[in-house]
Amino acid sequence: MSKTSPDTTTNDVAEILQQKFPDSIHPDDREGYSGIVVSPDSLVEVAQSIRDDFRYNLLTSLSYVDYIDEDFFEVVYHAYDTVKGGPALNFKARTPRSQATLPSLTGVWPSANLQEREAWDLMGIHFTGHPNLKRLLTWEGFEGHPLRKDWKEPFYEEDKKPFKSRWPEGRPDRAESRLPYGMNVQYPPGFTPDGWSPEGESALYDSLSTPMTGSGVDVQAIKTDQLVVNMGPQHPSTHGVFRMAVTLDGETITRLEPVVGYLHRNHEKIGERNTYLGNMPYTDRLDYICSMSNNLAYAMTIEKMMGQEVPERAELLRVLVVELTRIVNHFWLIGFLLNDLGAFFTPALYAILERELIVDLFEALTGSRMMCNYMRFGGVAYDLPPYIGGPAVKPGDKARHMDTMKFIKDLVYERLPRAIDQLDNFLTQNEVLVSRCKGVGILPPEAAVACGVTGPVLRASGVPYDIRRSDPYSIYNELDFDVAVRYNCDTYDRYLIRLDEIRQSLRILEQIIPGLEATEGQEYWAGKRGYNVRVPTGEHYGHADNPKGELGFYVVSDGTANPYRYHIRAPSLINITALEEMCRGLKVADSVVILGSLDIVLGELDR
Amino acid sequence: MSNEAVSLHNPDYPVPEELRHNIAITTLDRIYNWSRARSVWPMLFGLACCAIEMIATAAARYDPARFGMEVMRPSPRQADLMIIAGTVTKKMVPQIVRLYNQMSEPRYVIAMGACASGGGPFKEGYSVVDGIDKFIPVDVYIPGCPPTPQALLQGFITLHEKIEGQSITTVPWYRKGEGEAIPVPVLGPDLIDPRQTALIRNVASQPPDTSDAAQEPATD
Numbered sequence A: 001m002s003k004t005s006p007d008t009t010t011n012d013v014a015e016i017l018q019q020k021f022p023d024s025i026h027p028d029d030r031e032g033y034s035g036i037v038v039s040p041d042s043l044v045e046v047a048q049s050i051r052d053d054f055r056y057n058l059l060t061s062l063s064y065v066d067y068i069d070e071d072f073f074e075v076v077y078h079a080y081d082t083v084k085g086g087p088a089l090n091f092k093a094r095t096p097r098s099q100a101t102l103p104s105l106t107g108v109w110p111s112a113n114l115q116e117r118e119a120w121d122l123m124g125i126h127f128t129g130h131p132n133l134k135r136l137l138t139w140e141g142f143e144g145h146p147l148r149k150d151w152k153e154p155f156y157e158e159d160k161k162p163f164k165s166r167w168p169e170g171r172p173d174r175a176e177s178r179l180p181y182g183m184n185v186q187y188p189p190g191f192t193p194d195g196w197s198p199e200g201e202s203a204l205y206d207s208l209s210t211p212m213t214g215s216g217v218d219v220q221a222i223k224t225d226q227l228v229v230n231m232g233p234q235h236p237s238t239h240g241v242f243r244m245a246v247t248l249d250g251e252t253i254t255r256l257e258p259v260v261g262y263l264h265r266n267h268e269k270i271g272e273r274n275t276y277l278g279n280m281p282y283t284d285r286l287d288y289i290c291s292m293s294n295n296l297a298y299a300m301t302i303e304k305m306m307g308q309e310v311p312e313r314a315e316l317l318r319v320l321v322v323e324l325t326r327i328v329n330h331f332w333l334i335g336f337l338l339n340d341l342g343a344f345f346t347p348a349l350y351a352i353l354e355r356e357l358i359v360d361l362f363e364a365l366t367g368s369r370m371m372c373n374y375m376r377f378g379g380v381a382y383d384l385p386p387y388i389g390g391p392a393v394k395p396g397d398k399a400r401h402m403d404t405m406k407f408i409k410d411l412v413y414e415r416l417p418r419a420i421d422q423l424d425n426f427l428t429q430n431e432v433l434v435s436r437c438k439g440v441g442i443l444p445p446e447a448a449v450a451c452g453v454t455g456p457v458l459r460a461s462g463v464p465y466d467i468r469r470s471d472p473y474s475i476y477n478e479l480d481f482d483v484a485v486r487y488n489c490d491t492y493d494r495y496l497i498r499l500d501e502i503r504q505s506l507r508i509l510e511q512i513i514p515g516l517e518a519t520e521g522q523e524y525w526a527g528k529r530g531y532n533v534r535v536p537t538g539e540h541y542g543h544a545d546n547p548k549g550e551l552g553f554y555v556v557s558d559g560t561a562n563p564y565r566y567h568i569r570a571p572s573l574i575n576i577t578a579l580e581e582m583c584r585g586l587k588v589a590d591s592v593v594i595l596g597s598l599d600i601v602l603g604e605l606d607r
Numbered sequence B: 001m002s003n004e005a006v007s008l009h010n011p012d013y014p015v016p017e018e019l020r021h022n023i024a025i026t027t028l029d030r031i032y033n034w035s036r037a038r039s040v041w042p043m044l045f046g047l048a049c050c051a052i053e054m055i056a057t058a059a060a061r062y063d064p065a066r067f068g069m070e071v072m073r074p075s076p077r078q079a080d081l082m083i084i085a086g087t088v089t090k091k092m093v094p095q096i097v098r099l100y101n102q103m104s105e106p107r108y109v110i111a112m113g114a115c116a117s118g119g120g121p122f123k124e125g126y127s128v129v130d131g132i133d134k135f136i137p138v139d140v141y142i143p144g145c146p147p148t149p150q151a152l153l154q155g156f157i158t159l160h161e162k163i164e165g166q167s168i169t170t171v172p173w174y175r176k177g178e179g180e181a182i183p184v185p186v187l188g189p190d191l192i193d194p195r196q197t198a199l200i201r202n203v204a205s206q207p208p209d210t211s212d213a214a215q216e217p218a219t220d
């Protein structure tokens, strides 16, 4: 076994791997690309070596690209080392378009599970050895694999925006009038709608009601009936349109399958039609509670590809809004978690009180409370306004005319610390919270890493992995903060770690404020400020530590004004890989709380 | 249906001076609508980003209790109002129609935001329904992405006005016979609206060049 010295870089690893598997690995030498290409036959073996010999234990992202002109699909894997940190090891596998088959990596990294299902669903790549290769975001029976470059949606107009029919004249268009159904649908030729019945549902329930073999509860011995129960997609405690089907033995969960896709909004296909900048407002709508953080991750990805620098004031503003967003997100989480515990809405009312103040700031800064669309390649769209209140405030209205810096200081030094202490005082020792959360939903560190869990959930499982430290971006390496970590791996720690993270964010904000004052009036948006940026040919995977976990963007540029491939690694989706493991053996009511502590948001999960 | 309909008391009817503060004379329609409009219970049900602003509206700062609308019910059977707060996807629309069918009359629908009203920023996507009004009748549309809480409250007020303009003699839920349920869409190779079965059968059996011909007008 080859051993790696502490300062081995990813390039060295790639070289050692090539020596070890000389026949099945070659470097990806296309211009602007990096990493290695592995032949499908030895993919599993190489992956095992990457995980065991080189300790890249976290497979975060599995992206897939349709190179239609070269006639192959490429699956791109990014693996990280959660102990040493550092950049990703990027390896790829190719398969011909006509017979798209690759070996599944679920045996090596369970985190590949849902991502491979997604690749099967949207690109039609078959993964042999996958335990449950069903469609993920669309439904069983859906026609075609929509992210293939030759698949056209019903409202298809052109491959790339801006559409010639509408720009530059700005002619209005109603896509419905072009289709015979007056609606966003299309059917294969010769299709007859009569007597159509969907296949997916019965398949789902059948697969769940087969008795468990091997580990787990021996149902035969205790002679109770198994029951398959459906929760969602319309259910008050699934945080949107999440659905899970659980097999119950009495009240105990023996199996659980998340069913997702109820908010699949086709983000990636639209993203490949859009210009680079045109995607910025769409990223707002991924994790719609944290639009600022999504903006940042996307802006950084494209800036890296362009080689664009960001001025200091812009970085400060970015960290300001992103850390405020983290606080908002964790406040929501605490409120919702208490909802799920049965304390309906009162804790949530307190938890989101301060959120209103933060969105006031965002509204004054960007014009929108939630969908801020704030970042640009090379900076941010606006500087801080002198006053919070907006143009509608009448002269002399003192109550609504607040000095922005004073407002921010009030928030950071007074209101937010007080709010978090208040929640802490009321909730942390609360008997119900303690007894419902302590020891519930254990996620051991090895399982968490194997499932690709990131963000606060991973850190509550005792793994101090934070991208702000392990692969620093923006100005985080100049800031003084601790990576919050908790070691009990249960729901209670996942609650506590949110409090810890809010406090760390406040620490960061306190360091930002003097910088903001010192850089007042300086440039906040470098570069040409154009709408059409040119991105050199190549690929890049950019990521950031969002409040919910690692948000990644895998972008492939072919040198034109629109991305050739635009893939999103959504933390919410990959974090639910661990859900079944965490819930098995517990009661139904616990699954609701565990889901709440995982902190998912459907806009990002389903995209 | 403006201010006159809103005021409960009909001042034209002579009420003796000493009873003025104790007795209100009104019509059945007015008292019926007045009480209905002030206790519209929304369904606790969110779809996407707009739901976050809906929750923010339900919280302390905007306080929908002022409109008698703070009681959100998770069950469609106890709800009067369905707020479609977010993007309606094809995978979700069968559930929404089923929920709508389960609501008892009188029932109202608010399409909150660009997505629910017409597909919004995701309209061009293959997986999104271009407006919930293709399937269920909508009473109030609220523009915005997402609409601010103020806009949602304005939508509530507009709905109240609509309710106050209805008459007990003509409302559909006192007609004879059973109300008709909306056929639940089916997920086939694409979303199938059962009301379009004949049309789909006709169009899909045509030679496949229809799609090109249909697109021509947009490009010239």
Ligand code: SF4
Pocket (backbone or CB within 6 Å): A285, B048, B049, B050, B051, B085, B086, B087, B112, B113, B114, B115, B116, B120, B121, B144, B145, B146, B147
């Ligand atoms: S209208 Fe905008 S905010 Fe509302 S659901 Fe659609 S994308 Fe989200």
